[in-house]
Amino acid sequence: MANVLVFAETRNGDVRKIALEAVTAGRTLADASGGGEVHALLAGPAGIGAKAPQLATHGADAVIVVESADFATYARESLAATLAERAKSGGYRAVVLGFSAQGRDLGPRVAARLDAPIASDVTEFAVSGDAITVKHPGYANKVIMTLTLTGTPVVLSIRPSAFTAVESPKAGRVEQGAASPAIGATITVTEVKEGAKGRPDLGEAQIIISGGRGLKAKENFKLIEDLADAFGNAAVGATRAVTDDGWRPHADQIGQTGRQVSPQLYVAVGISGAIQHLAGMRSSKTIVAINKDKEAPIFKVADYGIVGDVLEIIPALTAAVREARKGH
Amino acid sequence: MGFPAVKIAVCIKRTPDSESRFRIAASGAAIDETGLKFDMDDFAGYAVEAALQLNEKSGGGETVVYAVGPDNVQETLRKAMSMGAERAVHLTAESVVDGIAIARALAAELKSGGYDLVMFGKHAFDSSAGVVGTATAELLGVPCVTAASELSVADGKGLARRELEGAAEMVSFTLPAVVTIDEGVARPRYPSLKGIMAAKKKPLESKPAQLGTVRVTVTRMELPPERPAGRILGEGTAAIPELVRLLQNEAKVI
Ligand SMILES: Cc1cc2nc3c(=O)[nH]c(=O)nc-3n(C[C@H](O)[C@H](O)[C@H](O)COP(=O)(O)OP(=O)(O)OC[C@H]3O[C@@H](n4cnc5c(N)ncnc54)[C@H](O)[C@@H]3O)c2cc1C
Numbered sequence: 001m002a003n004v005l006v007f008a009e010t011r012n013g014d015v016r017k018i019a020l021e022a023v024t025a026g027r028t029l030a031d032a033s034g035g036g037e038v039h040a041l042l043a044g045p046a047g048i049g050a051k052a053p054q055l056a057t058h059g060a061d062a063v064i065v066v067e068s069a070d071f072a073t074y075a076r077e078s079l080a081a082t083l084a085e086r087a088k089s090g091g092y093r094a095v096v097l098g099f100s101a102q103g104r105d106l107g108p109r110v111a112a113r114l115d116a117p118i119a120s121d122v123t124e125f126a127v128s129g130d131a132i133t134v135k136h137p138g139y140a141n142k143v144i145m146t147l148t149l150t151g152t153p154v155v156l157s158i159r160p161s162a163f164t165a166v167e168s169p170k171a172g173r174v175e176q177g178a179a180s181p182a183i184g185a186t187i188t189v190t191e192v193k194e195g196a197k198g199r200p201d202l203g204e205a206q207i208i209i210s211g212g213r214g215l216k217a218k219e220n221f222k223l224i225e226d227l228a229d230a231f232g233n234a235a236v237g238a239t240r241a242v243t244d245d246g247w248r249p250h251a252d253q254i255g256q257t258g259r260q261v262s263p264q265l266y267v268a269v270g271i272s273g274a275i276q277h278l279a280g281m282r283s284s285k286t287i288v289a290i291n292k293d294k295e296a297p298i299f300k301v302a303d304y305g306i307v308g309d310v311l312e313i314i315p316a317l318t319a320a321v322r323e324a325r326k327g328h
Numbered sequence: 329m330g331f332p333a334v335k336i337a338v339c340i341k342r343t344p345d346s347e348s349r350f351r352i353a354a355s356g357a358a359i360d361e362t363g364l365k366f367d368m369d370d371f372a373g374y375a376v377e378a379a380l381q382l383n384e385k386s387g388g389g390e391t392v393v394y395a396v397g398p399d400n401v402q403e404t405l406r407k408a409m410s411m412g413a414e415r416a417v418h419l420t421a422e423s424v425v426d427g428i429a430i431a432r433a434l435a436a437e438l439k440s441g442g443y444d445l446v447m448f449g450k451h452a453f454d455s456s457a458g459v460v461g462t463a464t465a466e467l468l469g470v471p472c473v474t475a476a477s478e479l480s481v482a483d484g485k486g487l488a489r490r491e492l493e494g495a496a497e498m499v500s501f502t503l504p505a506v507v508t509i510d511e512g513v514a515r516p517r518y519p520s521l522k523g524i525m526a527a528k529k530k531p532l533e534s535k536p537a538q539l540g541t542v543r544v545t546v547t548r549m550e551l552p553p554e555r556p557a558g559r560i561l562g563e564g565t566a567a568i569p570e571l572v573r574l575l576q577n578e579a580k581v582i
């Protein structure tokens with residue numbers, strides 16, 4: 001018997017997809033450890049408790065709702081304290097978070113407070129006796145490492161989309177919890193700048209249209225935006241060459257030093273396919289490349305390639321996709 | 329108004345060149361290092377550069393670099409000194425993957441250093457973990473701002489920007505603090521010949537790392553499955569109908 005504590009990440013008052021994935025992963029881990037309960041910690045400003053049922057129907061036996069005005073912005077210090085206190089008093093086998101911007105920040109804080117081993121960006125795990133082994137792609141996704149973690153508890157942050165959220169027939173209970181104050185909290189959020197609205201986040205998007213220097217000019221990203229619109233709910237990414245030149249914000253950069261993504265479809269437009277770019281997108285399900293140079297390395301990883309001028313091909317492709325999706 | 333002089337520690341790691349092709353060693357639990365080039369970890373390089381620039385702006389302060397690892401990390405420490413860091417501390421240990429253990433060793437050493445800022449990369453290329461900086465901050469009991477893409481220091485306070493998923497957050501924090509550095513803050517300079525000569529004479533202290541109990545080990549390494557060879561459907565707009573057909577029927581994304 002071993003219980004698992006899950007951090008249920010929220011954003012703007014909603015439970016994120018990664019939170020449901022983490023709860024489902026927590027369920028698998030509890031079951032693999034001989035059965036036990038999954039407790040999801042849902043922290044946010046007053047009213048966040050209304051979202052508890054979503055977690056309770058994805059494998060959480062209990063949702064611990066912690067409402068505090070502090071949690072209106074990302075209060076990392078009190079969140080870390082709240083998670084760590086709960087983990088200590090609850091005697092958990094593991095704490096599971098998502099390897100998202102928040103989870104990356106929180107995981108090591110919690111692990112250090114618990115003096116617990118931590119594995120980041122986990123894609124698989126298994127329980128073997130007193131040890132937990134995990135798979136974690138290291139070396140910018142070029143080497144898959146198997147790590148063995150000993151001791152209790154352990155902290156695992158899971159890779160977004162690596163675990164599928166599964167609804168469970170049994171709904172868990174909802175409890176109220178209290179926030180642990182951050183003694184001497186010293187980080188203040190002075191402003192949150194929301195990015196472009198209306199597009200999914202790169203980490204969650206099923207389809208990503210990405211542009212490179214082959215687009216020739218900042219204005220031509222309009223073509224990429226149009227293609228993304230034609231696909232419906234697609235996100236827009238970029239190479240470092242493009243973010244360096246200020247054509248797109250740094251937040252859109254995909255690759256070793258940018259975001260790491262694995263959507264169902266990745267369309268690389270005017271992108272050469274440098275190793276550092278591939279590091280961020282090579283695990284995408286289907287890759288399409290459009291480049292005028294048939295020797296471009298991107299074609300080595302692309303399932304489907306078209307050789308030609310993107311300025312000519314993209315508008316025509318946009319029209320064809322619109323046509324094919326008519327009725328959607 | 330001048331800029332304040334800040335005393336900065338930067339923790340740096342030695343990692344293989346990210347452009348390398350990797351092979352797995354015979355043990356099955358390590359990479360084969362033959363023929364690989366090693367250098368300062370990319371994000372740690374950004375951190376060193378950011379520290380040097382803060383010091384240059386103020387015309388004062390100090391940048392001290394730290395590394396935990398075997399003797400070969402001294403090369404990396406010298407490189408940081410050739411960029412401009414004043415001195416280096418090498419905490420000797422066999423290579424470790426347990427980020428909490430590395431943080432323990434660094435915190436034990438940094439505790440009495442009197443630093444205003446301790447800087448790290450947001451994550452290392454090899455571990456791709458992002459643990460050591462944040463855990464060190466927790467052990468030191470100081471604020472930690474992770475993945476800063478802009479950083480400034482004024483009036484005993486730090487200001488940073490962090491890229492979130494689809495948004496950005498501006499934070500202010502008190503010093504002393506730990507900051508882990510994202511790309512965007514600064515691109516590392518190349519050491520000058522003069523810098524390289526000077527680095528040879530700069531102080532490098534070496535002592536055992538106090539790792540404590542190591543609870544994370546590598547038990548296996550493997551290369552990811554190769555992607556099946558792709559196909560070029562054709563040239564120009566003539567290939568579009570076939571692409572759309574495949575996206576509909578084979579990839580099933582339309
Ligand atoms: C430490 C480090 C970290 C890095 N991290 C990243 C990272 O995270 N992400 C990243 O993307 N890069 C990263 N890079 C940079 C990377 O090495 C490449 O420089 C970059 O990815 C190239 O971007 P690009 O493909 O847009 O440009 P280019 O390499 O210039 O490629 C442009 C492509 O467009 C094609 N083209 C030109 N005109 C047309 C046209 N009219 N129609 C069709 N095709 C056309 C060309 O054939 C070419 O293949 C990093 C580099 C280093 C050293």
Ligand SMILES: Nc1ncnc2c1ncn2[C@@H]1O[C@H](COP(=O)(O)O)[C@@H](O)[C@H]1O
Nearest residue numbers: 339340396449451452455457458459460
């Ligand atoms: N052995 C080490 N010695 C010194 N600094 C390190 C070491 N390992 C990691 N770091 C620092 O911590 C950052 C994050 O590493 P990691 O937590 O392994 O992703 C790196 O970019 C370095 O700045």
